[in-house]
Amino acid sequence: MDSNNVTVIGLQWGDEGKGKVVDAIARTSRYVARYCGGANAGHTVVVDGETFALHLIPCGILHENVLNILGNGVAFDPAVFVEELAALHCRGVRAEAENLRVSTTANVVMPWHKLQDRLSETSLGNSRIGTTARGIGPCYSDKANRSTAVRAGDLVQAETLGEKIDRIVGIRNKTFAALYGAEPMDPAAIFDEYAAYGETIAPMLGNTGQILRDGIAAGQRVLFEGGQGSMLDIDHGTFPFVTSSSVTACGVPAGTGIPPSQVGTIIGLIKAYTTRVGAGPFPTEQDNEIGDSLRERGREYGTTTGRPRRCGWFDAFATRYAADISGVNELALSLLDVLSGLDELYICTGYKCDGKTLGAFDPAVMDAVQCEYDTASGWSEDISNCRTFDDLPDAAKAYVDRIETLLERPVGLISVGPDRLQTIVHHTQVEDLK
Numbered sequence: 016m017d018s019n020n021v022t023v024i025g026l027q028w029g030d031e032g033k034g035k036v037v038d039a040i041a042r043t044s045r046y047v048a049r050y051c052g053g054a055n056a057g058h059t060v061v062v063d064g065e066t067f068a069l070h071l072i073p074c075g076i077l078h079e080n081v082l083n084i085l086g087n088g089v090a091f092d093p094a095v096f097v098e099e100l101a102a103l104h105c106r107g108v109r110a111e112a113e114n115l116r117v118s119t120t121a122n123v124v125m126p127w128h129k130l131q132d133r134l135s136e137t138s139l140g141n142s143r144i145g146t147t148a149r150g151i152g153p154c155y156s157d158k159a160n161r162s163t164a165v166r167a168g169d170l171v172q173a174e175t176l177g178e179k180i181d182r183i184v185g186i187r188n189k190t191f192a193a194l195y196g197a198e199p200m201d202p203a204a205i206f207d208e209y210a211a212y213g214e215t216i217a218p219m220l221g222n223t224g225q226i227l228r229d230g231i232a233a234g235q236r237v238l239f240e241g242g243q244g245s246m247l248d249i250d251h252g253t254f255p256f257v258t259s260s261s262v263t264a265c266g267v268p269a270g271t272g273i274p275p276s277q278v279g280t281i282i283g284l285i286k287a288y289t290t291r292v293g294a295g296p297f298p299t300e301q302d303n304e305i306g307d308s309l310r311e312r313g314r315e316y317g318t319t320t321g322r323p324r325r326c327g328w329f330d331a332f333a334t335r336y337a338a339d340i341s342g343v344n345e346l347a348l349s350l351l352d353v354l355s356g357l358d359e360l361y362i363c364t365g366y367k368c369d370g371k372t373l374g375a376f377d378p379a380v381m382d383a384v385q386c387e388y389d390t391a392s393g394w395s396e397d398i399s400n401c402r403t404f405d406d407l408p409d410a411a412k413a414y415v416d417r418i419e420t421l422l423e424r425p426v427g428l429i430s431v432g433p434d435r436l437q438t439i440v441h442h443t444q445v446e447d448l449k
C-alpha cells in the first residue's frame with residue numbers, strides 16, 4: 016500500500032538534530048506522533064530566532080494545523096508534560112485537546128520510576144548505564160511486568176488510581192528500603208499530585224491509534240517523530256547501554272497502532288560526526304582535542320541533562336547497519352557546518368576484531384573493535400550561509416557524496432545551522448521538502 020506518511024529516526028546515538036527536520040515536515044502533515052521513549056528525549060527547534068526545547072510534546076505543536084499525538088509506546092511523564100504545557104502557554108503557543116492528544120494506554124512514569132532509576136544507577140557504580148534519570152527503564156519494566164504498571168487512562172480513575180498507588184508504593188517501599196536503604200514514599204501525596212495531573216490531561220486522553228488510522232484512511236499525512244537514535248534501540252543497539260524502547264522505524268506500528276505498511280518514507284538522521292551521552296562502546300570516539308573541538312563547535316551538551324556529549328568521527332559502518340534495520344529511504348545530514356576548519360576528516364568504513372575485518376556489523380562485539388578509516392579533505396570556509404549544494408566548498412560536497420556512497424542512500428537534506436532557513440535541499444524524494 017502506498018503511503019504519504021513520513022517517519023524520522025536517528026541513526027546514531029541520539030541528538031542527530033531530528034527536531035529541525037520534524038519541524039520542516041510538520042508543515043505539511045496533519046498529525047505528528049511520538050511512538051517511543053519519553054522525557055529522556057530533547058528536541059530543539061529554532062523558529063524565527065526563538066529556541067524551543069521539547070522533551071515530551073511533539074515538535075508539531077509549533078504548527079497551527081497539526082494534531083500532535085503521544086502514542087501508546089511513549090513513556091508518559093505527566094509532571095514533565097504539565098510543565099511543558101505551561102512553558103508553551105507562557106510563550107503563546109496553543110497546546111490543548113484540539114491539537115494535542117495522549118494515548119490512554121501509554122504507560123506513565125511515576126515517582127518510584129525516577130527514584131529507582133537514580134538509586135539503581137548509583138548502586139551500579141562503574142557499571143552504570145549513564146541514563147537520563149527520567150525513570151524510563153523502570154517505567155518500561157513495569158509495562159512488561161503488567162501488574163505494577165500505571166497507564167495514562169488510570170490517572171482519571173480516582174478510585175482505582177488510589178488503590179494502585181497504595182499497592183505499588185507498598186511493594187516499592189519495601190524493595191527500595193531493602194536494596195538501597197531508601198526512605199519510604201508517601202502514597203497519599205503521590206495520589207494527590209497524580210490525580211491533579213489526571214484532571215489536567217483528561218480532555219486530551221483518547222484512543223490515539225484509532226485517530227491515526229482514521230486520519231490515514233482519509234488520506235491525511237502522519238509524521239512519526241522518532242526519539243533517541245537507532246544505536247540506543249533496546250533490541251538492535253549497543254545493549255545494555257541502550258534505552259528501553261524500540262526507537263527504530265520498526266517501533267512505529269507497535270508504538271502508535273498503525274499498520275507496518277503505513278510507516279511511509281523513512282528519513283534517517285545523521286550528524287556529520289558522531290556523539291554519544293552516557294556509557295557504552297563508541298569505536299570512533301575522539302577523547303582528545305579533536306573531540307573537545309567538535310563538542311565546543313557543535314555545542315554538544317545534552318538538551319535534557321546538560322551533560323557534555325562524547326564526540327568522534329562519522330561511523331559509516333554503524334549508520335549503514337542502522338539504516339538497513341529500518342529500511343531508510345533517504346538521509347538527512349545535520350551539523351555539517353561544525354566540521355568547518357578541520358584540515359582532515361576521518362570516516363569509519365569498517366571494524367577489525369582480533370586482527371580480522373568484520374564482514375557484517377554486530378553491535379554485540381563493539382567493545383573489542385578497531386576502526387578502519389577513510390580520510391577526506393576538510394574545508395576552512397564557514398558554510399552556515401550556504402543555501403544550495405553548489406554553494407558548498409568542493410571538499411564539503413565530496414564529504415556528502417562519500418556518505419551517500421557508503422550508506423547507499425541519497426542525502427535528501429543538509430543542515431548547516433540551527434535555524435529553519437539554514438537547510439540545503441539536496442536529493443530528497445519527499446515532495447514537500449523540495
Ligand code: IMP
Nearest residue numbers: 029055056145146147243257258292293
Ligand atoms: P535512558 O533512556 O534515560 O534510560 O538512558 C539510556 C541511555 O540512552 C543513556 O546512555 C542515555 O544517555 C541515552 N539516551 C536516552 N535518551 C537520549 C536522547 O534523547 N539522546 C541521546 N541519548 C539518549
